[in-house]
Amino acid sequence: MTFHVRRRAAHARAAYRPSAIVAIPVQDEGVDLGNILAALGAQCDLHGHALAPASVAVLLLFDGCSDARWERMETLRGSHMPSWIAIDGDLPEASRHAGGARRAALLKALALAAPETTLIATTNADSMVPAMWLARQIDWLARGCEVVMGMAQRPTFDDMDPALESQHRLEMVYARWLDRIDAMLDPIDHDPWPRHRTPSSASLGFKREALQAMLPLPAPAHAHEQALIQRCVTLDLKIRADANLQVHNPSLAALHAGGMRSNRPLPFEPLVHAVTRSILRGQLRARHRAGTLSAETLTGSFAMPTEHAHAALKMPTFGRLWHEVEHSSPLLQHTPLLPSHLPREIEAALAWFNACMAGSTGPSTLAPAKRQARKVASLDLS
Incomplete structure (x- = not known):
């Protein structure tokens, strides 16, 4: 896939040798990147100790960024920020959608990976990742997993119609029961209960070698996160679907709320x-x-x-x-x-x-x- 690069910028911390690279496609001009960058700059290990600043790098891929937005992004520097590399360019017309942008960001991150890079993760520009988001993924990779699938936090919608909110809660309960029953009937050593079956663009992580094995990456216009995980499944990669690795993502919550209809078919089965x-x-x-x-x-x-x-x-x-x-x-x-x-x-x-x-x-x-x-x-x- 061709990505025409127009400009680049970087903020590099001393002794930059990342063990984790986070690929973030940026398509919404209105998102404040300061929040996600600050959260990634404040990551800690499983004992609560801050990760070394040089161990985390962020790849921001813009698809046609305005000059004003680029100037605002250039100000996101300082000791509280992780190392980041920003690339602005143009995706091919046929790939100018969420799946195409995600694939381009992951490919750029893969190209930037150093021998020390263990994890290539991806999230959304408006995500709010927890402090141990990277550490939990790196820990699962160290235990032998090759892909780590987190979850978008289940939102509550104060302005949702009461009937739809009730349906949303029922969907969450039923999905949880199906996940529990599936884990009992088809146990997988590297993916024990609690686990889930709902890929989210808010939290995906790949071992560098696993992402390399997945090439060429799928990039459909819709449900690209499901396509990425399905690619992993067909390759028998060891996927850990960590139900406790949850990320809040406002845009996904709004999308879910907007797509709910009381009479729509559900993705579940009886x-x-x-x-x-x-x-x-x-x-x-x-x-x-x-x-x-x-x-x-x-x-x-x-x-x-x-x-x-x-x-x-x-x-x-x-x-x-x-x-x-x-x-x-x-x-x-x-x-x-x-x-x-x-x-x-x-x-x-x-x-x-x-x-x-x-x-x-x-x-x-x-x-x-x-x-x-x-x-x-x-x-x-x-």
């Missing part, structure tokens, strides 16, 4: 379908890891066409294999959930989880979900 998906993925992952997966398993237990089953088995990673299975198996077709069904699905999820923890069949209200789960769990995946 419990019975979510349980089925988690069980099948967990069992397929175990078979793939053990090397005992066969075409007969995919055609029989997953009802996949024979040619699709053989094609899936040729995939070089589990992530790519699962992608093929999800798209080919009639058992795994997405079933949308209506907002009006959220209360009953939350009740079912709570009862299902409690029944599983107690080792009982649970209340009769959960019979359909339990029957489906028992049916799936008893499949012979040999």
